Amino acid sequence: xxxxxxxxxxxxxxxxxxxxxxxxxxxxxxxxxxxxxxxxxxxxxxxxxxxxxxxxxxxxxxxxxxxxxxxxxxxxxxxxxxxxxxxxxxxxxxxxxxxxxxxxxxxxxxxxxxxxxxxxxxxxxxxxxxxxxxxxxxxxxxxxxxxxxxxxxxxx
Numbered sequence: 001x002x003x004x005x006x007x008x009x010x011x012x013x014x015x016x017x018x019x020x021x022x023x024x025x026x027x028x029x030x031x032x033x034x035x036x037x038x039x040x041x042x043x044x045x046x047x048x049x050x051x052x053x054x055x056x057x058x059x060x061x062x063x064x065x066x067x068x069x070x071x072x073x074x075x076x077x078x079x080x081x082x083x084x085x086x087x088x089x090x091x092x093x094x095x096x097x098x099x100x101x102x103x104x105x106x107x108x109x110x111x112x113x114x115x116x117x118x119x120x121x122x123x124x125x126x127x128x129x130x131x132x133x134x135x136x137x138x139x140x141x142x143x144x145x146x147x148x149x150x151x152x153x154x155x156x
Contacts, residue, residue, distance in 0.1 A: 005090065005091055005092070008092055009085065009092050012085055012092050012096070012131075012136070013083060013085065015135055015136045016083060016085075016096055016098060016129055016136050017081065017083075019038055019129065019135075019136050019137065019138060020078055020081065020098055020100065020127060021078070022034065022038055023035070023038055023078070023127075023138065023141070024076045024077070024078045024102075026038065027064060027068075027074070027076050028074040028075060028076045030065060030068065030072075032061040032062075032064070032065055035057070035061050035064070036057050036058055036061055038057075038137060038138050039057035039137055039138045039139070040130050040132060040137045040138065040139045042056075042139070043056070043057040043137065043138050043139055043140065044056055044057065044060070044139075044140050044141075045057055045060030045140070045141045045142075045143075046140065046141070046142040046143070047060065047063070047064075047143045049123070049142065049143055049144040049145055050121070050123060050143040050144070050145035051145065052064075052067065052143070057138075068106065070108060070118075071106035071107060071108060071118060071119070072108070072109065073106065073107040073108065073109055074104070074105075074106045074107075075104075075105055076102065076103075076104045077102065077103045077104070078100045078101070078102050078125065079100065079101050079102070079103070080100060080101045081098055081099075081100040082098065082099045082100065083096060083097070083098050084096065084097045084098075093131075094130060094131035095128070095129070095130055095131070096128075096129040096136070097126065097127065097128055097129070098125070098126070098127040098129065099124060099125070099126050099127075100124065100125050100127070101122070101123070101124050101125075102121075102122065102123055102124070102125055102143075103120070103121075103122050104120065104121045104122070105119070105120045106118060106119050106120075107119075118150065118151075119148070119149070119150050120148070120149045120150075120151070121145055121147065121148045121149075122145070122146055122147050122148075123143060123144050123145040123146040123147070124143075124144045124146065125141055125142065125143055125144075126140075126141070126142045126144070127140070127141050128140040128141075
């Protein structure tokens with residue numbers, strides 16, 4: 001691998017990680033135009049594994065906006081990112097996959113230090129990304145919820 005290829009690979013990794021971070025920020029901020037811009041034109045989101053819907057990114061944005069409306073205080077963390085960048089014989093390709101864990105506490109208002117979030121969920125995302133003319137974009141995102149906790153809810 002030449003230095004030029006190594007640098008290109010590092011730049012791809014940084015760009016892909018920025019897209020994933022921007023995804024979390026867009027969802028947390030309710031910035032649905034920004035959310036949509038992170039996807040390829042045919043991009044899709046599958047939230048069925050987290051209790052949601054599946055469909056084109058624009059439909060997913062509408063579903064997220066509606067389902068998150070009761071929870072304006074959000075802090076969506078995406079961690080433990082594992083990136084597989086397409087390898088074309090030692091050269092980076094135009095496809096990538098990121099598997100990453102998420103932790104998502106949400107609440108009806110900003111927390112004052114005494115109250116707890118209304119709901120906390122955790123799971124794993126699988127992002128499929130494509131290199132496009134404007135840069136890396138999400139082709140698909142699939143959420144797999146592993147657990148859910150509602151503080152104060154009765155155990156049952």
